[in-house]
Amino acid sequence: MKTFKFPMRYVPISATILVFFIVYLIGIISFQNFGSPKVFLDLFVDNAYLGIAAIGTALVILTGGIDLSVGSIIAFTSILIAKMIASGCNALWAIALALVIGILFGMLQGWLIHCFSLPPFLVTLAGMFFIRGCGFIVSEESIGIKNDPVFNFIQNDLTIKLGKGMNLRFIVIVYLVVLIMAIFFSQRTRAGRSIYAIGDNELAATLMGIPVGRTKIMTYTIAGFCSALAGVVYAVYLKAGNPLNCVGLEMDAIAAVVIGGTLLTGGVGYVFGSLFGVLVLGLIQTLIVFDGRINSWWTRIIVGLLVLAFIFMQNLITKISKSKSKTQ
Amino acid sequence: MNKSSNKFRHLVWPLVSLALLLLFNAIFTDNFFKIEIKKSDSAQAVQAPSVPVESPQPGTSWITPESYDNAGDSAEAAAQAAADGVEAAAQAEGAVQTIASEAEQQAPVKKDGKGVSIFGYYLYGTPIDILNQGSKVMVLAIGMTLVIATGGIDISVGAVMAIAGAIAALLISMLDAGNCIGAGMGPSFYWIIPVLAALLLATLAGFWNGMLVAGFGIQPMVATLVLMVAGRGVAQLITDGQIITFDNPGLVFLCNGHALFLPFSVWIVAAMYVIAGLLTRKTAFGLFIESVGNNERASRYAGIEARRIKWLTYVICGFCAGVAGLLAASNIKCADSNNAGLYLELDAILATVIGGTSMAGGRFFLSGSLVGAILIQTLTTTMYMKNVSPAIVAVPKAMVVIIVCLLQSPVFRAKVLSIFASKAAKGGVQ
Numbered sequence A: 001m002k003t004f005k006f007p008m009r010y011v012p013i014s015a016t017i018l019v020f021f022i023v024y025l026i027g028i029i030s031f032q033n034f035g036s037p038k039v040f041l042d043l044f045v046d047n048a049y050l051g052i053a054a055i056g057t058a059l060v061i062l063t064g065g066i067d068l069s070v071g072s073i074i075a076f077t078s079i080l081i082a083k084m085i086a087s088g089c090n091a092l093w094a095i096a097l098a099l100v101i102g103i104l105f106g107m108l109q110g111w112l113i114h115c116f117s118l119p120p121f122l123v124t125l126a127g128m129f130f131i132r133g134c135g136f137i138v139s140e141e142s143i144g145i146k147n148d149p150v151f152n153f154i155q156n157d158l159t160i161k162l163g164k165g166m167n168l169r170f171i172v173i174v175y176l177v178v179l180i181m182a183i184f185f186s187q188r189t190r191a192g193r194s195i196y197a198i199g200d201n202e203l204a205a206t207l208m209g210i211p212v213g214r215t216k217i218m219t220y221t222i223a224g225f226c227s228a229l230a231g232v233v234y235a236v237y238l239k240a241g242n243p244l245n246c247v248g249l250e251m252d253a254i255a256a257v258v259i260g261g262t263l264l265t266g267g268v269g270y271v272f273g274s275l276f277g278v279l280v281l282g283l284i285q286t287l288i289v290f291d292g293r294i295n296s297w298w299t300r301i302i303v304g305l306l307v308l309a310f311i312f313m314q315n316l317i318t319k320i321s322k323s324k325s326k327t328q
Numbered sequence B: 001m002n003k004s005s006n007k008f009r010h011l012v013w014p015l016v017s018l019a020l021l022l023l024f025n026a027i028f029t030d031n032f033f034k035i036e037i038k039k040s041d042s043a044q045a046v047q048a049p050s051v052p053v054e055s056p057q058p059g060t061s062w063i064t065p066e067s068y069d070n071a072g073d074s075a076e077a078a079a080q081a082a083a084d085g086v087e088a089a090a091q092a093e094g095a096v097q098t099i100a101s102e103a104e105q106q107a108p109v110k111k112d113g114k115g116v117s118i119f120g121y122y123l124y125g126t127p128i129d130i131l132n133q134g135s136k137v138m139v140l141a142i143g144m145t146l147v148i149a150t151g152g153i154d155i156s157v158g159a160v161m162a163i164a165g166a167i168a169a170l171l172i173s174m175l176d177a178g179n180c181i182g183a184g185m186g187p188s189f190y191w192i193i194p195v196l197a198a199l200l201l202a203t204l205a206g207f208w209n210g211m212l213v214a215g216f217g218i219q220p221m222v223a224t225l226v227l228m229v230a231g232r233g234v235a236q237l238i239t240d241g242q243i244i245t246f247d248n249p250g251l252v253f254l255c256n257g258h259a260l261f262l263p264f265s266v267w268i269v270a271a272m273y274v275i276a277g278l279l280t281r282k283t284a285f286g287l288f289i290e291s292v293g294n295n296e297r298a299s300r301y302a303g304i305e306a307r308r309i310k311w312l313t314y315v316i317c318g319f320c321a322g323v324a325g326l327l328a329a330s331n332i333k334c335a336d337s338n339n340a341g342l343y344l345e346l347d348a349i350l351a352t353v354i355g356g357t358s359m360a361g362g363r364f365f366l367s368g369s370l371v372g373a374i375l376i377q378t379l380t381t382t383m384y385m386k387n388v389s390p391a392i393v394a395v396p397k398a399m400v401v402i403i404v405c406l407l408q409s410p411v412f413r414a415k416v417l418s419i420f421a422s423k424a425a426k427g428g429v430q
Helices: A008-030 A037-062 A070-086 A091-115 A120-138 A149-156 A170-188 A190-200 A202-207 A212-238 A249-259 A271-291 A298-327 B002-007 B009-028 B042-047 B074-091 B093-106 B126-133 B135-149 B157-177 B192-215 B220-239 B249-256 B264-281 B285-294 B296-301 B306-332 B344-354 B366-385 B394-408 B410-429
Strands: A160-163 A166-168 B035-039 B121-125
Touching: A008 A271, A008 A298, A037 A070, A037 A166, A037 A170, A037 A190, A037 A212, A037 A249, A037 A271, A070 A091, A070 A120, A070 A212, A070 A249, A091 A120, A091 A149, A091 A212, A120 B344, A120 B394, A149 A212, A170 A190, A170 A212, A170 A271, A190 A202, A190 A212, A202 A212, A249 A271, A249 A298, A249 B220, A271 A298, A298 B220, B009 B344, B009 B366, B009 B394, B035 B126, B121 B126, B126 B135, B126 B264, B126 B366, B135 B157, B135 B264, B135 B285, B135 B306, B135 B344, B135 B366, B157 B192, B157 B220, B157 B306, B157 B344, B192 B220, B192 B249, B192 B306, B249 B264, B249 B306, B264 B285, B264 B306, B264 B366, B285 B296, B285 B306, B296 B306, B344 B366, B344 B394, B366 B394, B394 B410
Parallel strands: none
Antiparallel strands: A160 A166, B035 B121
8 A cells, every 4th residue: 555655855845835824824813904915915026136036045055055145236236227327328228237247247256166166155255245345336325216217117017907906016027937937947957957966966966977067157147147136126126226235135045045945055945945935034024014013123033043943854854864765 | 494384384375465465555555554652541532532532732642753654564663663652751751740640630530440551551553453453353263263173164253243242231231220230349340240241142152053063963054044143133132122332441441442552452362362272272172173174073983072072162153252242342332233243254254264274174273364354454444544435345355355265275276387387388398
């Protein structure tokens, strides 16, 4: 007789989804209107940029690396776009330039990490300092984006109206499209599968003939692109650029990825999980806003505890699966 | 001879970078090496900030030796300045004494362990300032070096600094208001309570990190991430989201006071360096750390308590973070949970790596870490003196970090060497 076995690798992501629904239920029980679809949609609107950044972070973490330059690239991109628009440049050119810079910067980081075997932690750390400083070179003050035709077009005409005052904003659509593309890429393409192989065991991947260097550089390039895109979304979301924005956002992105069930050692996890990681972070914030009595710094503590819980769970799972493979 | 050059090889690149920076300053920055001797009037300055400390009044507390604009060697200049200053001080002693006593009569200075810095004189100038401002990163780097040597990393030190500063500021404000045990000791003594509490809490935080890493076997980066994310929340909780200011002379003395011609913080760094050095080089502890960093399993089989060693390094790192947090709070006389120690964990790691300690663990150089910290601070100060906005300082800092890391990367060296080798071969053919 065959008994149904729940595959071990789905445990973390199921736990994430469970946590999401528990937090959501708590919200619905405690507060009126928490369950309204508008609140749910706002979760996506408010966290679209974090979600896009988390996709890049998830891919990098799957290779066993880490990317700390995320928040700085977002700040740099948003201020660059705002500055270019303020000085009379077409917004589309500004966005294109910002994305290209993000891609090139990611590529440079990947190249340094792979070709000189420098620790990813250090390279992206230096990258974080560098690009944050570049943001301040562009402008030291916040710049608003006012009456730009492209931004107005994105704001007004690309929003899908769902009725009852609910709008599916374009940035949410961008996030979902990028997420689906990333899921497809990581699960169904050769390059995506190589990422898992490298994260699991780099030496073995090399011996198998997987192009380790190319894949790693590509992953950091994608991460750079995702960060830059998150910056564009952030600029659209806030209609402004500020070089001081998003300090420490990389840690939120990493926390979202960890809560999303990805192992920080690499090789285990799903990009899809980052969606729920981001939603859980967003839900906690929304809960605290709804409550109004609790101070917002509880967010940090709760997020820290959640990260801890997931780390413990993953440690346990790794140990169990290791002891299983030994007995078999 | 050869042995000694090997022993100090890790210091070569950091020292060369530092020397280049100092040379740049010697040529392009006016008065960079100008060190002056000043009568300690910080007590008055602290109590009455309206007194213009900077304005030199003839014959009062200022003795200005000749400036050393183009001196190449800072240490030499410092020594010379000190010598000159002492001489000048001896000459002007009478005058200063009388004026000082007059000042005391006019505004009685509390002699409460602060302000009465030994001999009452201290050095003052850009190099001293670099040491004072760099003291936080230097203290952090000592702890970080030990952690990195075991193959770990502690990215929570910035948050632990915030916690330490927060608890110290909270307790001192409670003591000032008289609602805490020990308030009866009076403000000149009870500052020791917040200091001890902050160090205890920071050590506990280090214990927590050690428990996660050594006790539960979680990777160091992940384990310390938890405290990094949550730590600032805890600090906010302690201070209730406020920025608590304090003016207790004892607490302020830590980073603003002077003793034996130098800022007190420099002596703290020196003491911690000496203790850490003795602990690691005169006992087997250092050897254990290196062996655990090299191969944890092998050292466990060799009978070393690998877990306990790792645990201990995190505890020490937490303690160092506590000291750095106290220095940071003392420097600005308040506890700012959001910004205290922000990104300092990165500076500490950079200082350690610049100093030649390998991120993979297995070997460590405390002296290198200190030089790395001074290098980072010198770079920052140089930028400030060149009128670069503090925000943009990050750009050259990042570049220096990458260059130093590349110089230390064996792969990079091999590649550069092979380029030179092939060029030489081509030259030979032609």
